[in-house]
Amino acid sequence: MGIILPILIFLYSPFKGVKAFDTPDDGGGSITIKWELLKEDSSVMRYDVYRYESLKDTGVLIGSVLRGSNTYQDIGTKDGKQYWYRVAAIYPDTVLFSNLSSPAVSKAQWFNSKTKASLFILLFFGIVLFWFTEEAKKGKRTYIRKIAGLEAVEEAVGRSTELGKPILFVPGIGLINDITTIAALSILKRVAKKAAEYESRVIVPNFDPIVMVAAQETVKEGYTESGRPDLYNENDVFFLTSDQFGYAAGVDGMMMREKPGAIFLQGTFYAEALILAETGHSVGAIQISGTTSVTQLPFFIAATDYTLIGEEMFAASAYLSKDPLMLGTIKGEDLTKLIFIIIIGIGVILETFGIHIISNWFSIF
Amino acid sequence: MSISLNPWVWIAAFLTLSMMSFLYKDNIFYKIGEHIYVGSSAAFMLIYLWYFDVKPKLIDGFINNTGFSRWILIIPAFLSLLMLMRFVRPVAWISRWAIAFTVGMGAGLGITGLLQGFLVPQIKATILPLYVSGHSTLMTIYLSLNNILLILGTLSAIVYFYFSKEHTGPVKKISQIGITFIMVAFGASFGYTVMARISLLIGRVYFLLHNWLGLV
Numbered sequence: 001m002g003i004i005l006p007i008l009i010f011l012y013s014p015f016k017g018v019k020a021f022d023t024p025d026d027g028g029g030s031i032t033i034k035w036e037l038l039k040e041d042s043s044v045m046r047y048d049v050y051r052y053e054s055l056k057d058t059g060v061l062i063g064s065v066l067r068g069s070n071t072y073q074d075i076g077t078k079d080g081k082q083y084w085y086r087v088a089a090i091y092p093d094t095v096l097f098s099n100l101s102s103p104a105v106s107k108a109q110w111f112n113s114k115t116k117a118s119l120f121i122l123l124f125f126g127i128v129l130f131w132f133t134e135e136a137k138k139g140k141r142t143y144i145r146k147i148a149g150l151e152a153v154e155e156a157v158g159r160s161t162e163l164g165k166p167i168l169f170v171p172g173i174g175l176i177n178d179i180t181t182i183a184a185l186s187i188l189k190r191v192a193k194k195a196a197e198y199e200s201r202v203i204v205p206n207f208d209p210i211v212m213v214a215a216q217e218t219v220k221e222g223y224t225e226s227g228r229p230d231l232y233n234e235n236d237v238f239f240l241t242s243d244q245f246g247y248a249a250g251v252d253g254m255m256m257r258e259k260p261g262a263i264f265l266q267g268t269f270y271a272e273a274l275i276l277a278e279t280g281h282s283v284g285a286i287q288i289s290g291t292t293s294v295t296q297l298p299f300f301i302a303a304t305d306y307t308l309i310g311e312e313m314f315a316a317s318a319y320l321s322k323d324p325l326m327l328g329t330i331k332g333e334d335l336t337k338l339i340f341i342i343i344i345g346i347g348v349i350l351e352t353f354g355i356h357i358i359s360n361w362f363s364i365f
Numbered sequence: 366m367s368i369s370l371n372p373w374v375w376i377a378a379f380l381t382l383s384m385m386s387f388l389y390k391d392n393i394f395y396k397i398g399e400h401i402y403v404g405s406s407a408a409f410m411l412i413y414l415w416y417f418d419v420k421p422k423l424i425d426g427f428i429n430n431t432g433f434s435r436w437i438l439i440i441p442a443f444l445s446l447l448m449l450m451r452f453v454r455p456v457a458w459i460s461r462w463a464i465a466f467t468v469g470m471g472a473g474l475g476i477t478g479l480l481q482g483f484l485v486p487q488i489k490a491t492i493l494p495l496y497v498s499g500h501s502t503l504m505t506i507y508l509s510l511n512n513i514l515l516i517l518g519t520l521s522a523i524v525y526f527y528f529s530k531e532h533t534g535p536v537k538k539i540s541q542i543g544i545t546f547i548m549v550a551f552g553a554s555f556g557y558t559v560m561a562r563i564s565l566l567i568g569r570v571y572f573l574l575h576n577w578l579g580l581v
Contacts, residue, residue: 115477115481118481118485121485145531175471176467176471177468177474177475178471179475182468213448213460217461241406241410246402246406249399249402249403252387253391253395253396253399274562298552301548301551302555311526312526330528330529331529338527340488341523343488344516351492351493358492362485362489363489
């Protein structure tokens with residue numbers, strides 16, 4: 001009976017065409033089930049999808065979709081194992097079962113073919129960046145315009161030294177794999193170098209232990225490059241806490257007690273941005289902020305003296321270091337922007353005349 | 366009015382008021398609250414990382430998994446050990462390898478994420494017709510002006526972030542338009558975020574008045 005019933009259903013059921021196949025372009029663990037919509041689909045309440053781990057299995061309901069849908073993705077499969085599927089059309093007064101699908105096996109794909117266009121763009125701009133960095137390495141002069149906030153770094157460090165106060169550098173609450181944090185560390189190096197020249201103290205409270213390790217290395221390098229490794233104090237670059245508001249409370253307390261002459265708020269910030277910037281303002285410190293967090297930039301602009309807006313932070317790293325590799329990267333990025341401006345410009349003109357070639361090309365992403 | 370008799374509510378109320386006292390000035394109550402907050406949150410994160418990260422993913426994963434899923438865990442375990450080398454002075458520099466791996470991985474993952482999540486959708490959303498026909502003249506003007514503003518704002522903002530050329534002449538004018546658009550966007554974002562912060566304050570005040578003092 002166990003075998004006869006499915007055969008009878010398959011022969012007499014009008015609900016056929018259930019297919020199960022490995023979900024393409026994924027990391028495995030998923031099978032897609034597709035079926036032909038019934039002619040009387042508008043009378044169906046929903047479709048229930050059943051999974052069978054063997055032909056003798058009684059089946060397990062794994063999910064439902066509303067009428068009009070003919071696809072379901074089973075995301076609970078084990079790679080390499082065979083599964084069968086059946087779909088049940090649920091009517092208000094009856095249930096119609098489909099045939100049993102042929103077996104399907106899920107597996108992971110090495111490449112996602114849907115992102116081929118992204119690969120193309122990445123390769124193109126990779127080549128552009130490589131070319132510019134090579135040119136910069138050969139000694140070709142690279143111009144980068146002045147960035148107001150950066151010009152103030154020296155002023156801030158100098159002022160802090162004159163007042164006999166320390167410098168507080170807050171690298172935000174980003175992790176080390178956050179590009180903004182890496183850019184902040186480049187700025188920290190410059191600050192540490194200047195502080196060493198002026199024999200000032202730099203305090204760096206950290207949110208993340210790994211960022212702390214990187215910050216310690218950065219400050220040490222800055223002091224060493226200025227010829228004053230003796231001034232470097234490892235205890236001034238320390239871990240505070242990995243809790244967002246705990247960190248804000250700790251840094252605020254430090255601002256009130258240490259009364260720094262200059263405060264650098266550089267990195268990734270969230271809701272604590274205004275709390276920190278306001279406290280820094282209240283102690284009378286000169287503040288230079290920089291972040292890529294769009295929602296926090298307004299607070300920094302309102303409460304600090306200078307702000308590096310978004311990409312200015314990345315340009316700042318190159319501008320300060322004068323490293324040909326980094327300068328070449330900025331040049332490459334600028335060319336990329338120029339290309340995008342041209343593409344958008346052409347796209348807008350074509351779109352106005354009802355030609356959708358460019359917008360359609362971007363739709364494949 | 367029914368004041369809470371729960372000692373934990375009293376502790377929470379005391380700490381809330383201690384933190385709020387910072388609005389007046391730095392004081393002993395704020396210092397108590399701050400040190401408890403920093404200390405307990407650091408300790409909590411340590412326990413959290415152990416029970417939600419290291420133990421289930423690395424230790425239990427190694428014990429329970431088989432084959433490739435098991436042996437691949439040696440790589441993060443090895444990198445973790447490298448990181449701990451920081452405490453061994455003569456070989457402390459080895460920890461840089463683990464940091465370099467993390468930075469490289471973050472940058473690599475970030476590039477594709479930003480490209481597909483931000484860059485391409487933004488370009489796609491900017492390629493719009495300058496003229497859109499609406500069901501009335503007013504609607505046509507409104508829709509067309511909307512598109513023109515969007516295109517102008519995006520392009521001029523990109524020009525503002527162009528670093529290879531001094532901002533003089535026409536470039537200066539375009540970048541000034543760009544920064545104006547950016548500032549208008551920031552203004553809107555400022556107002557929106559302040560509203561969200563006020564709701565946080567309301568939450569705390571409600572706790573004091575309802576859970577603690579029982580006034581509302």
